[in-house]
Amino acid sequence: MKKGAKKWLGLQFDFEENSKTIPSTNCTTVEVKKSKSDLSALKKRTFNFQLHLKPKIVTDLAVHSKKIGEVESWLQLNVINRPKNSVCNQTASFLLICGPTGSGKTATIQVLCKKLGIDISEWTNPVDQEFDFYRGVNQVTGFTEFLTESKWNSLFSVSDKKIILVEDFPNALVRKSEDFGAVLEECYYKGNYPIVFICTDSNDSKMNLSEKLFTQDLRNKYKIVEISFNACAMTLLRNALKRAHNLVQDNLDLFKTPSPETVNAIIATSMGDIKCAINQYYFASLLGTADLPTVSTKKPQKTGTKRKRTETSSSVQSMSRDQTLGLFHGVGKVLNPKRVETGGSWRLNCDLQKLIDEFSTQPTSFIAFLFENYVKYYGNLDDVCAAAEILSLSQTFLEKWVDRQDVLPFSLWVAVMGLMIHNEHRVMKWTPITGPKKTQKKVSERDVTDLYYRNIINNVENSRFDVTV
Incomplete structure (x- = not known):
């Protein structure tokens, strides 16, 4: 209101620079071309190629249908068909999705949640800023509070179904992975909604979060379901x-x-x-x-053809590179060791550290390939006996310390160095590498001895499998 006046003044704008009125005549050809070029430039600047290709329905996903079905079944069981009173009477459920980068892990969760009408509350790491006059909560505390207290749905949501998605883990937990067990325990008993963790596989054991954070003890204790994605075919x-x-x-x-x-x-x-x-x-x-x-190459023309054909x-x-060649090359390097003679002695011509680091995330699979193929590459019975002892020793690390991720690489060191050193009489011929055979022992009534001792350990009496020894 103007000083001394008794009424409000309307808004006034100065258009001195554009004081000329727009003519009512039609635009010229130059102006039309200019406007079209401006629209084209604007479209080019604002066109988001990746956003337009973002999967919206299940058929848009570049993921195997079996993996999609596994994730959808878990969502149906733990979110859609979860009783309403489960927030108070039941514990939280966890899903771990792991796989290589770009295999469609996050897109699968987003598309399936949209299909089933499930809201997603995603955790994002905050930017820590420390000041002399203010100290906020640390990352682990904020992360735990988000997982346990995110019980309010969005105002724009019409569904009461929700999951919590964690793809970006706090750096404090990555550096000190032993604290992750306390976070899971807090969420297991106080969590309100199912939690989905997404981890990307890595060749570096220190950065492979699916093995570093989710140890076997934690998976068994909190009943964590794991779904492993493969690279896109x-x-x-x-x-x-x-x-x-x-x-x-x-x-x-x-x-x-x-x-x-x-x-x-x-x-x-x-x-x-x-x-x-x-x-x-x-x-x-x-x-x-x-x-x-x-590059075009012409193959010679076959006799009897009427027309020249060029391929x-x-x-x-x-x-192109076959993904399985990395594993086959690693097995071949171990079973066909190359040696360098230096002054009456020899040494292995192989970068052992690089070989171990490449397969540190899958020691069980790599040693299984060695078990299946090592006999064919040895030309002496004594070497075979020594190799068998070495492989048995390496298997001890995989069975006794399966929850210790820092110990598992020792099994690779023992198996790789032992087989390469004890192969004194190599078989100098081409030998194909075969995959390990999956054997599963079926418990039947004929295994009376094993069942007898099992009954003794479990204090089971009057069992029909009890025998006299």
Whole structure:
């Protein structure tokens, strides 16, 4: 209100710079072209390629249907069909989803929760700022409070079903993993909603959170269900890139269509990482980028053919790499050790530390391959006996200290060094590597001796399996 006046003044704006009125005549051709170019530039700046390709329904996921079914079954059992009074009378349930990067772990949870009408409350690490006059709660305390006290749904939610999603763990727990057990215990008895943990596999045992935080004792104690995702298969990657191709076709003013050779190269080099494949396809579809050069080779014409046929083989096929070759190469290095003679002595020509670090996340599987194949590579019975003793010793680490992640690499050291050192008489011929056979002992009435001692240990009387010894 103006001083001394008795009424309010209206808002006044000065348009001195744009005081000219807009003419009522039609726009010229130049102005139309300028407006179209401005709209095209605005669309190019605001177009989010990854957001448009984000999976919205189950068929958009580049994940095997079996894994999708396992996650959906857990959500149905622990969220949808959970009794309403379970918040007070039952303990919380945990799900651990692990797998390589870009295998669709987070996208699967988000799509299935949207399908089933489940809200997601996701934990995000805060940025710690310490001041002299203020000390806030530490990361572990805030993390525990979020997991146990997030009992209020969003005002925009119409469902009372909710899960808590944890993909970014506090750094304090990563550095001091023994404190994670206390967090799980607090959530197990005081948690209000099921919790889903997502961990990405890593070759470094110090960064492999699925093994470092979730030890075997914690999994058994709190009944943690684990679902392991595999890398995306090539067929699933190709289906995902078809969606990207359709998006490019709908926006040819912003993108160009990559050549089939470039698409094959993207699938071959992404190694099952859907995020990597989408990003490569995005860069390949940008205007002004060149296609991947290919090499054409002509095969000789077969006799009796009426027409010349030329087959083109692309050089991008050499860029592909089989994921299982890493394991096979590691087993081959151990069973075919290379030695370097130096002054009457020898040493192993292999970087043992690098080999151990590469398979430190899967010691059981690697040693199982060694168990299955080592006999065929030894040419002396004494060497075979020594190798058997070494492998039996390495198996002790896997059975006795299965909950100690810092001890498991010792089993690899014992098995790898023992087999490479004791192979004095190598079999110098090509021998194929076979996978370990999965054997499962079936308990039957014929195993009377084992059941007899089992009854004694468990103090079971009057059992029909009791025998006289």
